[in-house]
Amino acid sequence: MLRYSVILLVAAFATAATATATKPPPVTVTVTVACESTPTPTVDLGYGRYAATVNDTGYPYYKFSNIRYAAPPVGDLRFRQPVAPSGSDSTVHGGKTGYSCMQGDPAWYLQVAAGLVLPAFIEGKNVSSVVGKAAASQDSSSPATPSLSDIPKQDATTSEDCLFLDVLVPQTIYESPRRTDTKGKGGAPVLVWIYGGGYTSGDKSGHAETLLASAKDNGEDGFIYVAFNYRLGMFGWLAGSTLEKDGSANVGLYDQKLALEWIQSNIHLFGGDAERVTVMGESAGASSIMHHITAYGGKKGNAPFRRAILQSPGWLPSKAAAADENIFQQTLTIASTVTNKKITTLSGLRSLTSSELYLVNAAVVGLSPYGSFTYGPTVDGDYVPKLPGDLLLNGNFDKSVEVMAAHNANEGILFATPFAKSNKDMATYLKSAVPSLDDTALEVILDSVYPEVFDGSFDYTDQFERAATIVGEAFFSCNTRYLEAAFGEKSYSYLFDAVNRGFHGEDLTYTFYNGPSAVADGGTVNATVAKALQSYITHFVATGNPNGGSAPFFPQYGSNSSVQVVAPDDFGTQITDPEDNKRCSWWQSATVYDD
Template identity: 30%
Template sequence: MALCSLTFLLLQAATTFAAAPTVRLDFATVTGLNNGTVNKFLGIPYARPPSKMRSRVGNLRLRLAEPIPAYTKNFAATAYGPVCPQMKQELVLPDWVPEIVHLEMDGVSAPVPVPQSEDCLTVNVIAPANVTPHSKLPVLVWIYGGGFEIGYPSSTDGATLVQQSIALGTPVVYVSLNYRVNALGFLASKEVKAAGLGNLGLQDQRQVFRWVQRYVAQFGGDPSKVTIWGESAGAISVASHLLTNKANPDGLFRAAIMDSGSPLYVGDITHGQPSYDFIVKEVGCGRARDTLGCLRTIPLAALMNATNQLPNMFSYQSLAEAFIVRVDGVFLTDNPQQLVKKGQVANVPFINGVNDDEGTLFSFTALNLSNTEQLVDYWKTFYFPRASTAELTAIFNLYPSDPAAGSPFDTGEASALTGQFKRYAAFMGDFVFHAPHRFFFGQVSDKRKAWSYLYKRGKALPYLGAFHSTELANAYGAGDLGARFIRFTATLDPNFPDSSNSTSSNLFWPRYTTKSPQLLTFLDGDVPQTLTNDDYRAEAIEALTQLELKYPY
């Protein structure tokens, strides 16, 4: 009996080993994982490690990622690589806030459940199990969000999405990546600008796009059929890739998807000088002739300790963040919204959608604000210091103080945490997400094939409603939004062959145009999808847009 059991285990182990998928990258054989329906290749380095010292290049921290010339040694790609160093997130709620809010927001300051390391520039590929280098499947490249402060690819499971693509008859290859965030990826100052090293996180992403062109065929993908997709900071990243390189995709992608993020109202990279100066002083580099070079030499722990003392997206000033994409003269040559106005947008089809209650998640930080004057002073202090009090007051007067008019929208007076909470949330959501989204479509939708959605599911969730990022559970959970993304990746059209004008999950999704600005709207209840016009809060959003164009952050 024991001998038979041992024989069985040995045979099982041999079968499992034989079933492990492999790919050939240059001179190396890379071994992955197989779960029966998909192959996973995880933690593949796409650039030289930033913290390694090399006599030829010195410390690669705060420099452009250097591609690996060639893979020469066999290795296993069976686990996600280390997470790039994360900025500490901590939301402190007053004791009087209902327990349900504490429960909903409990994950904000939760520790990242995987190792963190500066040596984090890795890429992951998930593909159908039966692919070959000749399969030529469409490719979907995922860029995570996290406010340019945090984020990592293992927080979303691309295997479910690939399995859904197989079930839909349009299999895709899924790629996700690590890119540098916070001070390591988006440091901003005159010193950074002079060195030509702004927006390093975006440059990391671009390096992955080049990696995909070189290697994705080995995993069954077609490098000529790449769609880039991101959420929040990831969506803003995707938008930035549409604007860089004089709007020339350079063959790196053919389509784009943006969830809750559009070209932003950002100014010159020197606007980040106060944060840079704080870090330099805090780590002891203040007297260095070359402060940027000094930052490359200090221990990572010291750099992150200084970084964590700066405001984050759950600090009092919320989304007035220290680290964000900025105009660096290299990757972004002008305010992204000005580039959009000039028509400098890549000529590729795209999807760009928003959630109904984008602002609620970021509106628990300033619960002390109790009237219009305090709201105006808050926004003038942190977001629009050059705007006049009169300008800001005029816009806030377009946002009624009646809780029934605020966000979560369409919930009456429910979720009125304070007298100004829903008003603040409505303004915050429009300011960062809805206004840039509508401006973007108003400028380019008649010149590009573009589709837009409005996600209104989850209204029953107290205080949050259809909040920022809530659509990801659908996109990654074999839902109807995820199905649309898969279809778009495969065919450059989010509609299915049997789409009709009936109210169903296969409702025909028309292109967005200025004459017919229609949104595919996802609803709770018996009617899962409908079409609505993009005309809500028209006067308020237009006023916000003009303010953003006048005073870029």
């Protein structure tokens, strides 16, 4: 359950190089017949041939696994924007599993939050009291500091060479005559999954089969499913003025961008329509989509997708060059400690072995301040010219996208510190988690926006709930309000509150529901709610409208700020968006971060 919580619940919290990269040779498709009775498709991309595996039980589909969409980002390509594959290769690839990017998890989450906070909160106990007793010998504002010996061994399936994607194609779609249309016109819709995990963990693997079948069950023709890896932690999100002299910030976003462009160029080979692509993501995946919608401030054409489903978009906003540079220098210092080498430059960091870099990344991420992951998107003045909330507020985004956004009832619980006992502790917690937070704004946050008032009038009754409210709104649920207010009549919104208390990431077991199963920390998945949520998703992928199945009517967000409740007790009801409030407006409009 612990690992499940980290990946799925934190399942927490993408150009010059690609524009100038050599284009691969023209693509062709061939089908070879294996000894079995079922034909095995093979797609020739010029730089490699990829064979599918066949699933002929239940809902028949072909799975093309681990298709390379970028050159290996190793050696001199480390910390740079990805480069498209080139050359010619007749080797047939496919069928293997694995290929995840380098991972890392914060020690605060593994050691404290998953072990004490969540169970205590579910049981209705005073979280601060419970954790306080267990951590009596610790500092009042943080969990115990981990050591290098705490770093787990690198998983054999992880690698720096990880920029691969999977394509799942229902057999009826692949075998359709429409697939022969080289432009993909009239092909099947496509759903692209971008995973979450705090920008430090996660991978493209998942259980999309039931979601594929759900589309067919709802009377639709089905869709193609694509999932891809992108670089994580230090490998994908290292920034700072020193790095940007010989590298790029936000390379994880550029990885995603290249994968989405690959889909635009190649999805017709599988029977898909490049003009009917929907991206879907949770947490870090959803906030990545926010960054793509607002890319270049909307000044360089449309995003490489038509629709977007954003579940709990969350990240710790960063626009401060000084904070980014501090993290870069911290990374160099830790690299020196871990490797017993003097690492003082980016080239020195690039010169390390992959195994050494794994340890460096794991150490930096592991030492992340409570509630943070250290690495993530930052304002780079190019792909991310300003914070997405600012860009959405001022109309600087791709307005052609159709949006369905969602947040959960209790987004902040997993990331709220249980150690804060006072305003001073709270200030220390917020400042350490978000170093770019302006000191003056911090004072306003704690004295006016979220004051120390525990009578319930501000939606919290103690310091822990106060911390959860601040984090939940500022770094998660307010993001959905920014999107919905910007898109208005072109958006849909739902509030997920099922099983326990609507914790961050709980909706994933509903999104990818594949039969009766338990969920983290007790309870079982409500099949009726899960199937209805899948109906909303698959209809939105097909038409841009979540309605059309047997699930309760889902109204547009519109001028009434209407939100659909997705919960067993109140399913089918609509409420006024709880994030349509002064606090979210303050976060979006206020200048709260140092430049």
